[in-house]
Amino acid sequence: xxxxxxxxxxxxxxxxxxxxxxxxxxxxxxxxxxxxxxxxxxxxxxxxxxxxxxxxxxxxxxxxxxxxxxxxxxxxxxxxxxxxxxxxxxxxxxx
Numbered sequence: 001x002x003x004x005x006x007x008x009x010x011x012x013x014x015x016x017x018x019x020x021x022x023x024x025x026x027x028x029x030x031x032x033x034x035x036x037x038x039x040x041x042x043x044x045x046x047x048x049x050x051x052x053x054x055x056x057x058x059x060x061x062x063x064x065x066x067x068x069x070x071x072x073x074x075x076x077x078x079x080x081x082x083x084x085x086x087x088x089x090x091x092x093x094x095x
Contacts, residue, residue, distance in 0.1 A: 020075060021075045021076075021077050024072060024074055024075040024077065025074070026072040026074065026075070026077065027072060027073045027074050028070045028071070028072060028073070028079075029070055029071050029072075029073060030070070031068045031069065031070045032068065032069060032070070033066070033067075033068055034067055034068060034069040034080070035064045035065060035066055035067060036064070036065045036067050036080075037062050037063070037064055037065070038062075038063055038065050039060040039061070039062065039063075040060065040061055040062075040063040041057030041058075041059070041060050042057060042058060042059060042060070042061060043057060043058030043059060044056075044057065044058065045057075045058050065082065066082060067080050067081065067082045068080070068081055068082075068084075069081075
């Protein structure tokens with residue numbers, strides 16, 4: 001088997017696995033808190049070149065952004081979200 005045939009075989013296997021994931025009846029694990037680190041700009045400075053003037057951030061810092069993830073037990077697909085909702089509200093008598 002030459003290299004091109006091996007590449008074609010692997011690409012067809014990848015396409016088959018992607019198809020399996022897209023057709024999976026997902027069985028999700030419990031959602032867990034999985035924060036993401038993003039860059040956030042701070043400060044402001046004016047930059048000029050010739051007659052053109054524009055504003056830029058002075059720098060960037062790392063900020064943790066809240067997000068949650070869940071993983072499919074069957075195919076291993078991971079899904080992320082940054083939204084929350086109220087699922088159940090219980091009221092009890094207060095004495």
